Amino acid sequence: MSTTRLVTLPAPLLFDSGHKLDDVTIAYESYGDPSNDVVLVCHALSGDAHAAGVTAGTTGAGETGVQGLGWWDAAIGPGRALDTDRWRIICTNLVGGCRGSTGPSSIDPATGAPYGSTFPEVTVADLVRAQRQFLDVLGVERIRAAVGASLGGMQALQLALDYPELVDRVIAIAATAGLDAQGVALNAIARKAITSDPDFHGGDYYAAGRAPRAGLALARQIGHVTYLSKQALRAKSGADRLGVEGYLEHQGAKFVDRFDANTYLRFSRALTRFELTEDQLARISAPVLLVSFSSDWLYPPADSARLAAGLPDARHVALDTPHGHDAFLLDVDLQAPHLRAFLGESSEVRG
Amino acid sequence: MSTTRLVTLPAPLLFDSGHKLDDVTIAYESYGDPSNDVVLVCHALSGDAHAAGVTAGTTGAGETGVQGLGWWDAAIGPGRALDTDRWRIICTNLVGGCRGSTGPSSIDPATGAPYGSTFPEVTVADLVRAQRQFLDVLGVERIRAAVGASLGGMQALQLALDYPELVDRVIAIAATAGLDAQGVALNAIARKAITSDPDFHGGDYYAAGRAPRAGLALARQIGHVTYLSKQALRAKSGADRLGVEGYLEHQGAKFVDRFDANTYLRFSRALTRFELTEDQLARISAPVLLVSFSSDWLYPPADSARLAAGLPDARHVALDTPHGHDAFLLDVDLQAPHLRAFLGESSEVRG
Numbered sequence: 204m205s206t207t208r209l210v211t212l213p214a215p216l217l218f219d220s221g222h223k224l225d226d227v228t229i230a231y232e233s234y235g236d237p238s239n240d241v242v243l244v245c246h247a248l249s250g251d252a253h254a255a256g257v258t259a260g261t262t263g264a265g266e267t268g269v270q271g272l273g274w275w276d277a278a279i280g281p282g283r284a285l286d287t288d289r290w291r292i293i294c295t296n297l298v299g300g301c302r303g304s305t306g307p308s309s310i311d312p313a314t315g316a317p318y319g320s321t322f323p324e325v326t327v328a329d330l331v332r333a334q335r336q337f338l339d340v341l342g343v344e345r346i347r348a349a350v351g352a353s354l355g356g357m358q359a360l361q362l363a364l365d366y367p368e369l370v371d372r373v374i375a376i377a378a379t380a381g382l383d384a385q386g387v388a389l390n391a392i393a394r395k396a397i398t399s400d401p402d403f404h405g406g407d408y409y410a411a412g413r414a415p416r417a418g419l420a421l422a423r424q425i426g427h428v429t430y431l432s433k434q435a436l437r438a439k440s441g442a443d444r445l446g447v448e449g450y451l452e453h454q455g456a457k458f459v460d461r462f463d464a465n466t467y468l469r470f471s472r473a474l475t476r477f478e479l480t481e482d483q484l485a486r487i488s489a490p491v492l493l494v495s496f497s498s499d500w501l502y503p504p505a506d507s508a509r510l511a512a513g514l515p516d517a518r519h520v521a522l523d524t525p526h527g528h529d530a531f532l533l534d535v536d537l538q539a540p541h542l543r544a545f546l547g548e549s550s551e552v553r554g
Numbered sequence: 555m556s557t558t559r560l561v562t563l564p565a566p567l568l569f570d571s572g573h574k575l576d577d578v579t580i581a582y583e584s585y586g587d588p589s590n591d592v593v594l595v596c597h598a599l600s601g602d603a604h605a606a607g608v609t610a611g612t613t614g615a616g617e618t619g620v621q622g623l624g625w626w627d628a629a630i631g632p633g634r635a636l637d638t639d640r641w642r643i644i645c646t647n648l649v650g651g652c653r654g655s656t657g658p659s660s661i662d663p664a665t666g667a668p669y670g671s672t673f674p675e676v677t678v679a680d681l682v683r684a685q686r687q688f689l690d691v692l693g694v695e696r697i698r699a700a701v702g703a704s705l706g707g708m709q710a711l712q713l714a715l716d717y718p719e720l721v722d723r724v725i726a727i728a729a730t731a732g733l734d735a736q737g738v739a740l741n742a743i744a745r746k747a748i749t750s751d752p753d754f755h756g757g758d759y760y761a762a763g764r765a766p767r768a769g770l771a772l773a774r775q776i777g778h779v780t781y782l783s784k785q786a787l788r789a790k791s792g793a794d795r796l797g798v799e800g801y802l803e804h805q806g807a808k809f810v811d812r813f814d815a816n817t818y819l820r821f822s823r824a825l826t827r828f829e830l831t832e833d834q835l836a837r838i839s840a841p842v843l844l845v846s847f848s849s850d851w852l853y854p855p856a857d858s859a860r861l862a863a864g865l866p867d868a869r870h871v872a873l874d875t876p877h878g879h880d881a882f883l884l885d886v887d888l889q890a891p892h893l894r895a896f897l898g899e900s901s902e903v904r905g
């Protein structure tokens with residue numbers, strides 16, 4: 204059993220856009236002995252703080268109820284890739300999120316109504332600024348590693364860039380220094396599906412008691428196809444390739460029940476606009492482990508190799524798997540030995 | 555200058571669904587000496603009868619006005635891949651279309667209103683049944699070749715299967731015997747974008763004077779990304795990868811001005827459901843030239859190779875190009891020598 208806890212950041216959170224939010228709540232979970240060194244897990248576009256175990260509920264004002272198994276449960280636990288016997292694993296719901304942390308669906312204390320369209324745009328730098336302030340509240344001054352896949356891997360890199368005094372090591376899985384035009388295009392189309400839905404109401408749909416469900420379902424379906432390889436999608440549809448249509452309908456419907464469209468838009472934009480320049484990469488002095496997957500067509504191994512070449516201290520493991528981008532969730536066994544070894548290396552190896 | 559002409563099929567057109575339509579109009583263009591042997595060009599999802607030249611207008615009740623250069627002009631003309639000095643090239647707008655032939659936006663004589671949702675679903679077999687009846691009207695009993703790319707290539711194969719007495723040879727470019735689950739999925743999402751648009755009104759949007767413009771634009775954008783390779787999309791977006799968003803907006807807006815959503819839905823379903831079994835492939839006795847493109851990820855060379863292996867008399871040319879599926883439009887020079895040679899072979903070579 205795991206518990207989602209809530210903390211409120213004591214200082215206002217500044218956004219790259221110039222906005223400032225007071226009383227930002229961050230939802231988080233923690234696994235392993237609190238006296239262990241911390242490994243911070245950063246979630247991807249549709250993730251949340253509940254990375255492992257089964258959640259009993261939240262303490263504080265957040266949502267309650269069992270939420271099922273955490274999204275990276277296979278990777279987190281005693282003896283697993285992120286070994287809770289050795290590390291304290293912490294995962295937060297990102298600011299701008301919809302799963303306990305302050306986001307567009309949260310109540311703006313100034314108006315008593317949900318932020319909606321007034322919630323700031325977020326950048327990856329904003330996301331990690333909130334992570335940094337959150338760790339301050341917990342009294343964590345140094346972390347063994349920032350770990351994440353996809354948007355999570357981008358955060359891990361950004362954390363090491365912006366807070367070198369905080370981050371010992373980085374593990375960035377299926378992540379790039381900047382999405383290719385194809386990824387930019389597919390994300391733009393997914394967002395357009397949301398904003399074209401009349402129930403989007405410019406982002407202020409909460410008061411109307413509606414939500415751009417059709418648009419969000421479409422966005423999820425587009426995303427889902429991009430996360431899977433050709434082979435994986437073939438496997439999902441089984442003997443009847445036309446069955447994939449029903450499978451996608453199901454994926455879309457499931458998603459809209461648990462996710463907020465305004466959050467999706469903000470994270471998708473953050474992901475799309477993320478770009479580390481050569482100069483920035485050169486300033487990431489922490490050792491970086493990059494993991495990529497052979498069948499990941501949107502974040503291909505070639506992009507990780509390019510990223511590795513720009514980093515002062517990087518190693519790149521390209522794993523052979525048919526599962527596409529989703530391999531970060533499905534092929535934990537392939538990743539585990541690399542993650543364990545990298546996390547366990549003595550710090551003297553560094554520099 | 556070319557002219558779009560209209561003919562009305564003298565007999566009712568039967569559909570696989572069991573529907574029957576009277577007085578079906580087929581729009582077509584013809585290039586080259588009418589006494590030459592005929593090469594029938596079959597258009598893809600978003601094409602029309604205007605394959606070459608500049609159209610002055612239509613004769614009969616169809617639309618008028620210059621429509622710009624034909625969609626395959628680079629391939630059709632004196633000395634070109636489809637040589638008008640040697641062949642009479644004919645291209646029709648498919649039944650179910652929206653560019654002169656009878657389709658969902660046409661007036662149903664029984665009601666005086668557009669067919670809309672009452673227009674039958676179409677299969678690739680229906681499309682070629684209409685082509686066959688159309689050729690009968692023109693008095694064409696045998697054609698040198700049926701030629702097409704994508705959905706057009708599927709028609710060319712289906713024509714040879716259903717009307718062996720009509721079709722001497724087949725050229726199927728970037729076509730498969732059945733779309734892979736990934737293609738099925740992306741087509742399903744594109745259609746869902748249309749049918750989710752409230753302006754779709756279940757397909758009966760004409761009377762309302764509206765159209766599912768946002769949904770159709772999304773469908774086109776999804777299609778556009780799939781027709782281009784990673785490299786090609788990168789090239790389109792230029793130095794600023796984020797510029798691809800504006801490029802896609804433009805593509806979507808341009809498309810909705812010239813295309814009908816109900817037609818899109820029907821052709822997309824026909825394309826998705828098309829599947830030639832092993833037995834059917836074995837019955838296609840005409841020589842078939844298959845052309846595929848190395849960077850076409852939705853209709854990859856491997857699918858064409860599989861198709862070739864199932865056909866009694868096929869040769870497969872896999873061309874190296876960075877232009878993806880759209881190479882059939884862009885890389886005419888690469889295809890031309892193969893098309894010319896295959897069309898020009900003496901018929902005795904056969905069997």
